[in-house]
Amino acid sequence: MTNQYFASDDDNENRLPLDPPGTRGESQSSSFFADHLIHQMFFGPMKKLVDELFEAGPLKDPGEGLVRLQKIQKLLSMLDAARAVVMADSVELVAQIYAEEPIAKPYLESEQERRERLSANYYAVDRASDQIITSNFVAESAIALRETTKKASAHMFFAKGLRHACPQTLLALAAGQITPSAARAIVKNAQDLSEEQINLMEEQLLPVAATASDDTVSQRARRFHDRSNPEQATARHEEAADGRKVTSWDLKDGTGVIKLVGPITNVRSIMNTLDYETTQHTDPKDTRTKAQLMADIFCDALISGWPTTNGTPLRPRVVVTIPALQMLANPKYALADLEGHGPIPMALALQLAKDAPSIIPVLTDPFSGAVMDVGRKRYKPTRVLKEFLRARDQHCCYPGCRRTADKSEVDHVEAWETGGHTNRENTELLCKQHQMFKHALGWKVINRPDGTKCWRTPHGLNALVVPGSVENVERLDHVHNHCPERKVASPADLRRLLGNLSLRDEELHIRVENPRIIDGNTELDPQEPDPPGSGSAAA
Known part of the structure; x- marks a missing residue:
């Protein structure tokens, strides 16, 4: 039995027999007429099948339902093939642009290009390398597909494998003759094989894949792969051990x-x-x-260590947000929030809070749940800003990224060197990887009046990010690119207002923090200098 959560993730396009980027002929234009023939080959049958399903009208017979299910499965295969072609051809177009682009002269650079070049040097990335081009386009594809970067990366491996290494499998998938799972099994087991071996595997497996189950195709593909490389078994085992x-x-x-x-x-x-x-x-x-x-x-x-030992002195850092109003109003069904995870039962949160060495009050918007301010009794201002962002953003603010606040850093939305301020309106949490995207690979972030942030990819897609603490988006205009400024009271005004109300009338959250304890000393977060030419703020 295969479990998607426990399956080995060893797909690597470098193990496929691919030509260098920028030279892959399958994805390059040959002539206007040939390009239209290829487009018709991949999208024409799909359009015809959709028209058939639409014109069939309402379902009246179970047997006809089964026939339609077969057509829908065929359509899914066609869609997977079309997605693979579009992804492989798109990333190849980007590689061709970099391959044909002349070396930029510093004196011809714009100020924005100069900052991106300096940031790329700081992050030690070559923006023209195949790895960076693919990684950057995969991130854009994840936004377009509304999936995680990991899933988009798997789609890209599948796309390159179909388009450039397993052409017969691609054609069979585009025709709806095999399922997407069967095609993935063939591409996955094409790794480490030569072009001749891949052609032989397709000749043997594609007729079987037209009628057999996906598991049957997967087993046959794996056996073919192992028989073709018996001498690599030890090497593969050692490589797998290195991936622990x-x-x-x-x-x-x-x-x-x-x-x-x-x-x-x-x-x-x-x-x-x-x-x-x-x-x-x-x-x-x-x-x-x-x-x-x-x-x-x-x-x-x-x-805690084995029962026969005294345990380890290391205690985990745990941050819990407890909604005081909900706890008092309905303690049986109230939920707290564990940083990096989400809702947890109130009983578990109170158990964690019982031994917490510190408690920080967190003021939230009573309508949306967005964090507006944090207590100022524990840290100097820069620390307070970091605590505020931890409570407001909760994780990296890149679209779809869930790296926790502990794995992210404070970053300027508008760069410091262009006039950006170090305040809560102009800062956000970003992990190291997505700082590189923003500062070196052409991604842009724009603050919007309703508190959301608009990310624009290098090729023009927009993605909106709502702060992690926001629970109610009813008052956020998160659909349009522009929205009117909301008039809200300042945190100082809200604190004075809530100070005159009973606890049941205010939306006051209690943030409970268990710092990391090592040898009896509290471990503080290290201070890191800003990279040159970047918008990273002092944490």
Whole structure:
């Protein structure tokens, strides 16, 4: 059984037999007539099939329903093929522009181009390299497709593999003869193969893929790949061992997953150890299942140390926002917010708050939930600004990025050297990767009057970002590019106003913070200097 969350992510376009970027003939124009023939080949049958489904009218017979399902599946295959062609050809057009562009002379540069060149040098990126071109276009594609960058990157690998390495598979997919999953299995197993081997694999698998299940095609493709490279088995194992890592993601209802990728001997040893420890637990009053015991022992080992030890002095940094009004009005159903995750039960939040060394009051907009101000009793002004942004933005403000505030830095929306101020209106949280996008790769950010930010990609797409603390967007004009200025009271006015109200009438959140403790000392965030020519603010 294949689980998408646990599947090995080893796709790498460098393992496909691709020509250098800018020279891939499949994506280059040959003549006006030939270009239109190719366009008709990929989009003509799709249009015909859509017309058939539309003209069929309302469904009246179950058998006809099954026929329509077959046509819809065929249409999905055609759409995947069309998306692959568009993505592969688009990124190749960008590569051609860089390949044909003459070397820029500094004295011909505009001021904006000069700043981007300096920032690119600071981040040590070559904007004309295939890796940077692909990464930048994948980020734009993620906005266009309204998907994560990781999913868009997977689409790009699939697109390049179909367009430039597996042409017969692309044609079969465009004709609706095979499913997208079967096509992905063929492209995935084309890695490390020569062009001749890929052609042979397509000859053997495509007739099977026209009728067989996706699992059958995947197994046959994997067997063909392994038989074609028996001498690479050891090398692949060593390479896989070098890719050992630990990742995590959130699930619903306040739970999450930790994924460990490592040598099978280590994984088996960990599981055997957990299994053994559960057999040593013989308390008849303990009603936990074996699975629950294994999970609890695993957490105890990493957080507090094995039961026979004194544990580790490292305590995690945990930031929780507790809505005081909801807690008083309906404590049974109120939810708090765990930074980097989202809603958690109030009982869990209060348990975390019980031993918290610090509590920071956070003032929020009673209509939208947006953070407007934070307490000023703990840090000097620069620290207060950082605490404000942590509470308001909660994570990196790039569209779709969920890197937490701990992994992001304060950045100027309008660069400091062009007159931007270091204040809450002109600052946001950005991770290192998306600072590079903004300062070196041509991405723009514009502040809008309603508090949202408009990101513009290098090729003209717009994406709006609402601060992470905003819960109600009813009063935000987040559809249009321009909106009237909202008149709101200043934080000082709101504090004076709320000071005259009872606690039940104000929207006052309590921010609870567990700082990282190392050897009994509180670890503060390091101060980093601004990069030259960038808009990064002092954290």
